[in-house]
Amino acid sequence: MAGSIYKKPILFAIVVTFTVLSGSIVMMLLPMMSDSMHPKLSTLKPYTPLQLAGRDVYQENGCFYCHTQTVRPLKAEVMRYGEYSKAGEFAYDQPFLWGSRRIGPDIAREGGKYNDDWHYKHFNDPRAMFADSNMPAYGWLKDYTLDPQGMEKRMKALSFPCTPADLQALAGKTKLDALVAYMQTLGSAVPRKAEAAMIAQGEKNPLAGNADAISDGRKLFETNCSACHGINAKGGIGPNLENNEWLHARSDETFFSIIANGTTAGQELEGGKKTKGGMPSWHETLDKKKIWSLVSYIRSLKGK
Amino acid sequence: MADDSVYEWRAVKGFCLSGLFWGAVSVLIGLFISIQMWKPELNIGPFLTFGRLRAVHTNGLAFGFAVAEIFALSYYMVQRLTRRRLLFPKLAVVQLYIFNAAILVAALSLLAGFTKSKEYAELEWPLSIGVVILWVMFAVNIFGTIIKRKEEQMYITLWYLIATVIGVAVVYIVNNLSIPVSLTKSYSIYAGVNDANVEWWYGHNAVGFVFTTPILAMFYYFLPKSTGLPIFSHRLSIVAFWSLVFAYLWTGAHHLVYTPLPDWIQTVGIAFTMFLIAPSWGSVVNGYYTMGGNWDKMKSNYLTKFFIIGITFYGLQTLQGPTQGLRVVSQLVHYTDWVIGHVHMGTMGWVAMTVGASMYYVIPRIYDTEIYSIKLADTHFWLVLIGQLIFSISMWILGIQQGSMWKAISPDTGSLTYTFMEQVTANYPYWKVRTLGGAIFTVGLCVFAFNIVMTIVQAKKNQASAAAAGGR
Numbered sequence: 001m002a003g004s005i006y007k008k009p010i011l012f013a014i015v016v017t018f019t020v021l022s023g024s025i026v027m028m029l030l031p032m033m034s035d036s037m038h039p040k041l042s043t044l045k046p047y048t049p050l051q052l053a054g055r056d057v058y059q060e061n062g063c064f065y066c067h068t069q070t071v072r073p074l075k076a077e078v079m080r081y082g083e084y085s086k087a088g089e090f091a092y093d094q095p096f097l098w099g100s101r102r103i104g105p106d107i108a109r110e111g112g113k114y115n116d117d118w119h120y121k122h123f124n125d126p127r128a129m130f131a132d133s134n135m136p137a138y139g140w141l142k143d144y145t146l147d148p149q150g151m152e153k154r155m156k157a158l159s160f161p162c163t164p165a166d167l168q169a170l171a172g173k174t175k176l177d178a179l180v181a182y183m184q185t186l187g188s189a190v191p192r193k194a195e196a197a198m199i200a201q202g203e204k205n206p207l208a209g210n211a212d213a214i215s216d217g218r219k220l221f222e223t224n225c226s227a228c229h230g231i232n233a234k235g236g237i238g239p240n241l242e243n244n245e246w247l248h249a250r251s252d253e254t255f256f257s258i259i260a261n262g263t264t265a266g267q268e269l270e271g272g273k274k275t276k277g278g279m280p281s282w283h284e285t286l287d288k289k290k291i292w293s294l295v296s297y298i299r300s301l302k303g304k
Numbered sequence: 305m306a307d308d309s310v311y312e313w314r315a316v317k318g319f320c321l322s323g324l325f326w327g328a329v330s331v332l333i334g335l336f337i338s339i340q341m342w343k344p345e346l347n348i349g350p351f352l353t354f355g356r357l358r359a360v361h362t363n364g365l366a367f368g369f370a371v372a373e374i375f376a377l378s379y380y381m382v383q384r385l386t387r388r389r390l391l392f393p394k395l396a397v398v399q400l401y402i403f404n405a406a407i408l409v410a411a412l413s414l415l416a417g418f419t420k421s422k423e424y425a426e427l428e429w430p431l432s433i434g435v436v437i438l439w440v441m442f443a444v445n446i447f448g449t450i451i452k453r454k455e456e457q458m459y460i461t462l463w464y465l466i467a468t469v470i471g472v473a474v475v476y477i478v479n480n481l482s483i484p485v486s487l488t489k490s491y492s493i494y495a496g497v498n499d500a501n502v503e504w505w506y507g508h509n510a511v512g513f514v515f516t517t518p519i520l521a522m523f524y525y526f527l528p529k530s531t532g533l534p535i536f537s538h539r540l541s542i543v544a545f546w547s548l549v550f551a552y553l554w555t556g557a558h559h560l561v562y563t564p565l566p567d568w569i570q571t572v573g574i575a576f577t578m579f580l581i582a583p584s585w586g587s588v589v590n591g592y593y594t595m596g597g598n599w600d601k602m603k604s605n606y607l608t609k610f611f612i613i614g615i616t617f618y619g620l621q622t623l624q625g626p627t628q629g630l631r632v633v634s635q636l637v638h639y640t641d642w643v644i645g646h647v648h649m650g651t652m653g654w655v656a657m658t659v660g661a662s663m664y665y666v667i668p669r670i671y672d673t674e675i676y677s678i679k680l681a682d683t684h685f686w687l688v689l690i691g692q693l694i695f696s697i698s699m700w701i702l703g704i705q706q707g708s709m710w711k712a713i714s715p716d717t718g719s720l721t722y723t724f725m726e727q728v729t730a731n732y733p734y735w736k737v738r739t740l741g742g743a744i745f746t747v748g749l750c751v752f753a754f755n756i757v758m759t760i761v762q763a764k765k766n767q768a769s770a771a772a773a774g775g776r
Contacts, residue, residue, distance in 0.1 A: 006457060006458050006463070007456050007457055007458065009447070009450045009451055009453075009458060009462075009466065010451070012458065012463070012466060013447070013466050013470060016463075016466055016467050016470050016549060017470050017474075019546065019549050019550045020467070020470055020471055020474055020549060020552075020553055021474070021553075022550065022553070023550070023551070023552070023553030023554035023555075023576070024474065024475075024478075024505065024553045026554070026572075027501075027505060027553065027554050027556065027557065027569060027572065027573065028478070028501060028502055028505040028556075031498070031501060031566070031569060032494075032498055032501075032502070036566055037497055037498040037501065037566070038495070038496075038497075038498060039497070056489070059419060059421040060417030060418070060419060061350070061353060061355045061356065061417060062353075062354070062355025062356055062358060062359060062419070062421070063355055064421060065354070065355055065358050065359075066354070066355070068639055070563050070564065072562035072563070072635070072638075073562060074562065074635055074711070075711075075713070076710060076711035076712070076713055076720060077710075077711075079713070079719070079720055080710070080720055080724070085563070085564050086564055087496070087497045087564035087565075087566075089496075089564075090495065090496030090497060090500075090564070091495055091496050092495065092496075093495055093496045093499065094483075094491040094492045094493070094494065094495045094496075094499065095420065095421055095422050095491070095492035095494070095499050095503070096492075096495070096496055096497070096499040096500045096503070097421065098500055098560075098563060099639075100423060100559065100639065100643070101639055101640075101643070101644070102639040102640070102706075102710075103341070104724075104728075105724045126344075127344070130725050132725055132728060132729045132732075133344070133725065133728065134340075134341060134342065134344040134728065135344065136340075136344055136347030136349065136353045136354060136355070137344075137347070137349070138349065140349040140350060141349075150485075150486070153485050153486070154485050154489070154491075157483050157484075157485045157491055158483070158491055223725070224723070283719070284719070284720060285719075285720060285723045285724075286719070286723075287714060287716075287717035287718075287719040288717055288719075289717065
């Protein structure tokens with residue numbers, strides 16, 4: 001009678017063990033043995049000592065409790081964050097840091113989105129960039145310098161290539177420098193999505209000079225742009241837009257494209273000007289009308 | 305105390321009170337971090353930031369509170385059900401001291417930023433080894449006492465305890481394997497997608513074997529004990545037990561829906577998650593039918609309502625959880641506060657209710673007295689119930705709002721309707737409501753702790769006066 005197992009604790013424990021192991025073997029152990037669980041993109045590079053130090057800082061401060069690092073293959077998500085995450089992007093991640101909650105945004109595609117200055121300013125005082133942000137300030141990380149010897153051990157533990165020059169580069173660097181360097185690696189194994197051309201060649205601003213649009217544009221500027229370009233566009237991390245003769249001489253089309261698609265270092269803009277880059281793209285978050293309103297607002301600042 | 309010659313209560317008492325202490329600390333931290341959500345200035349780096357305190361909150365409640373009460377109540381139940389003294393009483397007392405030292409060091413280490421960064425497996429490798437040692441001590445006493453039992457038949461509770469001991473050991477050891485670099489730093493031996501799969505195979509079963517099977521063990525023991533009603537169906541318990549223990553280990557991938565984890569693992573995980581409704585509800589139905597025609601006990605016996613409302617939340621939890629696993633629901637609520645509401649229904653509803661009532665049953669018996677105040681116990685019940693409902697319901701509403709705002713696309717322009725910051729701004733009223741719910745719950749818990757402490761104080765007084773009357 002099967003009922004007798006309830007009188008034999010050792011037999012009972014053995015049966016429980018096999019029962020528990022069945023699912024574990026099929027769902028965890030067998031996949032682990034297969035190649036499909038260990039993919040690696042050819043473009044993926046191991047972390048440098050500075051980047052790994054930044055990743056360690058990210059771990060020790062529990063950043064993954066508020067930020068995910070995996071973009072799901074869903075329409076709105078790809079629009080908001082960029083290309084969806086690939087299995088082969090994480091081969092050097094021990095542990096993985098996908099997270100489980102988005103109190104802040106996903107940052108799988110954060111690398112290259114903003115420049116280093118933006119990150120320093122943001123870590124130092126998130127509310128200076130986004131007034132309603134609830135992110136803790138991390139400026140205090142700059143008080144902690146990195147330990148090159150400790151990093152050498154960590155690089156060895158993970159079998160990542162590490163030259164003496166890499167380690168020397170850590171001298172004088174702080175935990176904040178490391179964290180910013182790590183931010184810039186995120187998503188770098190996947191090419192940034194080709195930006196969609198959102199307007200026709202030669203298209204003019206339909207809202208040029210429109211008073212409502214200028215007023216809307218000012219509000220949009222205050223919430224989205226003033227953190228970098230300063231109050232009233234007088235400049236900060238980004239250039240002064242108020243008396244920017246070069247900018248105000250540009251066509252509507254170029255103006256629109258800089259806001260919609262951002263800039264990358266060395267990119268050639270209208271009139272042969274090479275940009276330093278660092279302007280993030282906004283077309284994921286601001287629709288066409290909002291961007292034209294911003295153009296109207298910024299144009300209204302000329303000569304003030 | 306009559307039973308003292310037969311049974312070993314020192315470790316039971318010690319773990320009961322230790323769990324109560326660490327539970328209170330961890331709940332207060334939870335309350336504090338809920339305020340940090342809407343008052344970010346309260347993040348004081350480096351030690352008192354949300355990213356560090358959250359780990360202290362979750363680990364404090366899982367290990368400091370739940371595991372302590374599991375040790376305490378398991379040692380109580382195993383002695384009663386085997387009709388004998390714990391096989392190694394001294395070992396249990398040593399375990400108690402090591403446990404408290406480990407929890408203290410664990411809390412400080414998490415504040416210092418020493419973390420493996422895998423949810424519910426944050427503790428760095430020396431502490432993980434400590435957890436394993438404590439668990440082995442527990443296993444030795446549980447198995448030893450059961451093997452040397454004086455009651456031939458093993459009751460349902462013992463099945464769940466055996467499954468708990470084995471289940472936790474398997475998932476904890478496998479997921480915590482690391483490459484140590486120093487005493488305070490290690491890296492996972494697994495990488496990327498594979499690490500994610502191992503972690504959530506573990507993570508879901510930490511829930512399964514810490515917040516489910518041992519709590520069911522308590523439910524199956526203390527519900528009949530406190531009501532005087534035998535469990536409705538032995539056969540149903542058998543079916544529910546084996547199918548639960550079988551299915552749990554297949555389901556972890558439902559935490560990774562729409563991630564780069566291979567689709568087949570996600571799909572099989574979701575399928576087994578749906579299956580898991582059956583054994584979960586097997587216990588729910590068994591509990592309800594045990595009450596049979598005796599529903600008046602909800603009023604007349606102060607403990608019954610804790611167990612029945614507790615198992616009701618377990619029932620709701622095990623319907624809501626599988627629903628969330630479905631792709632169509634996951635795409636909306638995953639990564640939102642909906643899940644936070646879900647978790648807290650399980651912990652503040654099912655676990656806190658069942659463990660609380662079990663302690664109300666055990667403490668007077670091992671201290672040889674009556675409960676200090678049934679009225680306070682009733683107050684405790686209503687406060688934790690109302691607090692938890694405010695918490696969970698506000699988070700469910702907010703979760704749906706978050707998911708909807710994230711995916712909203714304007715039909716006119718085809719671009720996203722809301723920026724991320726616009727969504728964050730919409731969270732604040734709900735986060736304040738959650739803090740209110742948490743505060744009410746915390747007050748309820750304080751009433752509970754006061755009631756337990758006063759019961760013990762009363763027992764000591766009675767003993768002293770009895771000793772005086774006896775002329776000793």
